[in-house]
Amino acid sequence: MSQTPSGAPAHADMVRLASDIVAAYVGNNELPTEELPGLIRTVYASLSALTDGEVEAERQKPAVPVKKSISENFLICLEDGKKFKSLKRHLRTRYDMTPEEYREKWGLPADYPMVAPGYSRQRSQLAKKMGLGKNEK
Template sequence: MDKTKNIEFLTLTSDIIVAYLSNNKLEAQEIPKLITEIHESLLLATATKPDINISESPKPAVNIKKSIKNECLVCLEDGKEFKSLKRHLMTHHQMTPEDYIAKWNLPKDYPMVAPAYSETRRALAVSIGLGKKTEKSKTKRKKIHMPGFTKSQNSEKV
């Protein structure tokens, strides 16, 4: 240990001892033991330790590849199965789908709805005619001429 570090530790030790003795009664023969214990504690607290990787990636509840099933999706946070993950993530884990994908390093196209459920909803939408263009929308809208109005007057009244 270099000289400046040793001086810092001695200064810290003396500051701690003074603070301790100002609030506690101690026999004179116990003071050297207290000084030694505090100094050793400071040395141990600042001793070089192997770096602990705090940013270690979390372990999912299930294997990521097995989290997508046809009938359900398995939440990587708690291992529960759902047809749709979005509401569960927000209510139980306070995460958006974007947060979830980023946390688990999932691909951007990771589904938030089970494939079978998505297909069922798609079939229902098609059966009631959603997503189809009607005959009206295929033909161009006719411009309606209103006498007494010019193009600039129509845009001002909007």
């Protein structure tokens, strides 16, 4: 795709993208012929607005306040408000997001926990009881 000096796609590329979108839409939906030019204009205008930066993505708000997302026995996911003992797997499977990406997205500190404090303590005690982490050979 060629670009203008500002980094936006060239007019020909925008027309091609708009026509691809319209073709896909018309291929799966019924549309009166007289409405086709209006649809093309709307799609092209939307694409142009996106590349010109006119449409600024609305910043997503957390499901709960950050301060309330950490509890002794669970963490509340800022994406969907669900409670978990450990967030890492949920973030990967549901949102294809790493803990680092999650922290960055929500402006969280690097030490923001991915495991509930109480659960982490419980697992640590169990590991110590089992003798894990000792170098006895």
